[in-house]
Amino acid sequence: RKEVEQDPGPFNVPEGATVAFNCTYSNSASQSFFWYRQDCRKEPKLLMSVYSSGNEDGRFTAQLNRASQYISLLIRDSKLSDSATYLCVVNRDGGSQGNLIFGKGTKLSVKP
Amino acid sequence: EAGVAQSPRYKIIEKRQSVAFWCNPISGHATLYWYQQILGQGPKLLIQFQNNGVVDDSQLPKDRFSAERLKGVDSTLKIQPAKLEDSAVYLCASSLMTSGGKQFFGPGTRLTVL
Numbered sequence: 001r002k003e004v005e006q007d008p009g010p011f012n013v014p015e016g017a018t019v020a021f022n023c024t025y026s027n028s029a030s031q032s033f034f035w036y037r038q039d040c041r042k043e044p045k046l047l048m049s050v051y052s053s054g055n056e057d058g059r060f061t062a063q064l065n066r067a068s069q070y071i072s073l074l075i076r077d078s079k080l081s082d083s084a085t086y087l088c089v090v091n092r093d094g095g096s097q098g099n100l101i102f103g104k105g106t107k108l109s110v111k112p
Numbered sequence: 113e114a115g116v117a118q119s120p121r122y123k124i125i126e127k128r129q130s131v132a133f134w135c136n137p138i139s140g141h142a143t144l145y146w147y148q149q150i151l152g153q154g155p156k157l158l159i160q161f162q163n164n165g166v167v168d169d170s171q172l173p174k175d176r177f178s179a180e181r182l183k184g185v186d187s188t189l190k191i192q193p194a195k196l197e198d199s200a201v202y203l204c205a206s207s208l209m210t211s212g213g214k215q216f217f218g219p220g221t222r223l224t225v226l
Binding site (some may be wrong): 022033034042043044049087089099 | 222
């Protein structure tokens with residue numbers, strides 16, 4: 001099992017749609033979870049951290065299920081500017097050293 | 113606030129040649145990372161520095177890759193000799209010591225090995 005697995009995508013959705021991305025991780029000792037966004041030919045940028053109780057930032061909602069080792073990202077009311085690759089990221093060993101494992105990413109394309 | 117700086121932005125070399133990349137992290141960031149991102153993949157950590165010490169280099173191919181951060185600020189990553197499979201984007205990132213996953217990435221160096 002890969003350390004971090006994501007939906008392969010691509011997801012092609014119309015503006016205004018709601019889209020959800022899923023991710024699973026293999027190391028039960030992992031303590032920190034994140035979603036990063038990467039635009040085409042650009043560097044990754046932190047979108048949001050994922051907390052056990054779930055958290056929301058505007059149109060974005062992240063959920064964590066530790067028992068299932070499952071992370072999700074929900075985007076409501078999609079905008080053209082949301083088009084990007086979304087990377088699921090997990091801390092490797094449960095420490096605070098920032099040793100991150102990135103998934104392959106799921107590409108989102110929002111169409112007019 | 114200035115971001116992470118990297119140079120060069122692009123590099124094309126032939127296999128068996130050497131290449132070096134430079135990174136200047138955000139001021140005050142003690143932790144510096146080098147990642148390799150192959151097309152269609154997520155970034156893979158090569159090496160992590162805390163100040164000028166190596167925290168993790170378990171995924172660095174040490175027979176050909178080397179990195180240093182002599183004064184705890186700038187860092188260089190070198191490949192010698194390069195192979196075709198080294199073609200990738202090399203990303204440098206930095207973070208505050210205790211920020212865990214909140215890393216700031218530079219624009220990367222796109223390396224093509226012919």
